[in-house]
Amino acid sequence: MATNGMGRNLESFVKQQIEGAQKRFEGLESEAGKVLRTLKARSRGPAREVEKLLGQINSDALLENPKVKELGRKATQVSSELRKRLDGFQTKAVEAVGVASQAQVKELNRELSRLSKKLDQILPPSVKKVTSRGTNRVSAP
Template sequence: MTTTTNAKVTAVTQNVENFLKGQFSQAQKRFEGLEGEANKAFKVLETRSQEAAKEVQALWVKVQAGELRTDPRVQELSKKVDAASVELRKRLDGLQARVVEAVGVASQSQVEQITHELGRLSKKLDVLLKPTRRAHGATKNSGGAASSPRA
């Protein structure tokens, strides 16, 4: 029985060994295939990065030379940025006005309007008070009774 058992164990061992060799061989082939694909992908990426580096370098040269300003795409982009900036400024001004209004403080434009109106009223008041000041100044100079200063 020992011989038969040894023969069976040897046959099973041989079968397991052959199975494992087959599996290892297939795994090695798959690995080699993946390695080949990875190398191809790496070469493609390397080529793309070199092309991108050349494009960046060319753009940098153009930026330094000021050539990009004449590029229609850059001009169009500049217009869009300016328009967005104007729109943003309008929205921020509107928001600021609403916040100032909610707080109960005069806005900058309201302060400018009030200052303008005060200047206009001050001029009118000066024109109206000039005859009174002259008449009041004449009574002081003529030796009449001086009025007491007002507080």
């Protein structure tokens, strides 16, 4: 009976964690939608200007036009900003779920490897033989 109670508590805890993660995902989804709408609105004006310029000027002269150069810089900035925000949302989503990111897994594997090497240097050969039979090392994915 005691294990039944623990099972229910565990089930309740997991359910609460999932509900919390779902709420965080909904918030992230809402924020991502706002960012996307903002970026779409910001891109409409420059897109119209580019279309207008393309219709008026040949390609060689177009590339020398200061407005085109400025629009190119703006497009690059918006693209960079969008990438950064999407990366941030991805990171937040991974953190909300409680799963380690690839960078975190790589760092943990580096640390395990470093500690393993230190242990190999410290432990006498007789202990190494005994411990090497019973342990499996974690390898990088």
